[in-house]
Amino acid sequence: MLHVALHILRTIERVLLAGLMLAMSLGYVINVIARNAVPVLAPRLAWIEEATLIALAWVVFLGLGLALERGRHITMSAFLGRIRGPAKAWIVGAINLVGLLFSLYIAKIGVDISVFVYNSGQVSPTLNLSVIWLYGAIPVGFALLALRYALELAGCSRRFDAARATPA
Incomplete structure (x- = not known):
């Protein structure tokens, strides 16, 4: 069941990312x-720059999880490649735990910022959309x-294995 949910999530992310990149390019x-x-x-199309800026932000942040899953984030591969056995598993676990805690912290800050700008009533200049x-x-x-x-951390994904298996 978890694998089906992850497959659906990956598909949604990929479709959104591809659609946003296509829309930005167009x-x-x-x-x-x-x-x-x-x-x-040109003055009537000024909104395009603002729309592509918003789309770019979504592409960057939506792509974080996919990049991690595929082993495309910065890793200490030279260091990890020299370590074997339980020590490597412990270090990878520590990296994942720190990454999880950091991601949750930044997500919380992002929520705080989003709530603040939403409550401020701030809108974008040309699209007149809430900056949320x-x-x-x-x-x-x-x-x-x-x-x-x-x-x-739960053992449902192995990005370090994916990084070796997937060509750059």
């Missing part, structure tokens, strides 16, 4: 063409990262 292309080919349209759409990426991304660290 938005930038339209914006550049409009500025150069039809300058009179920007700041909300922080707690969501770090909560997903914390989930990945927790799965590592």
Whole structure:
């Protein structure tokens, strides 16, 4: 059951990330063409820059968990490669625990920031959206990262094995 839930989560993350990156690319292309080919349209498309900024924040923070799961975060591979047996398992466990605690802490700070900006009523200048759409990426991304660290600690995922198996 857990593996099915993780597969669904991975699929949702990948679809969201791919969709956001595609939308960002398309938005930038339209914006550049409009500025150069039809300058009179450029002011009407000012919202594209703001929308792509928000999308970029979501891409960065949503991608944290997937990058960890695939072994793409910075690791101490030279150090860990020299250690064998129980010592390596203990060090990897300590790394995962510190990562989990750090991710939960940053997610909590992200929630605090998001609540603060939501309560302030701050809105984006061109889209007139609550800036929680920007700041909300922080707690969501770090909560997903914390989930990945927790799965590592529980033995449901092995990113160090994934890093060796997956070409860069």
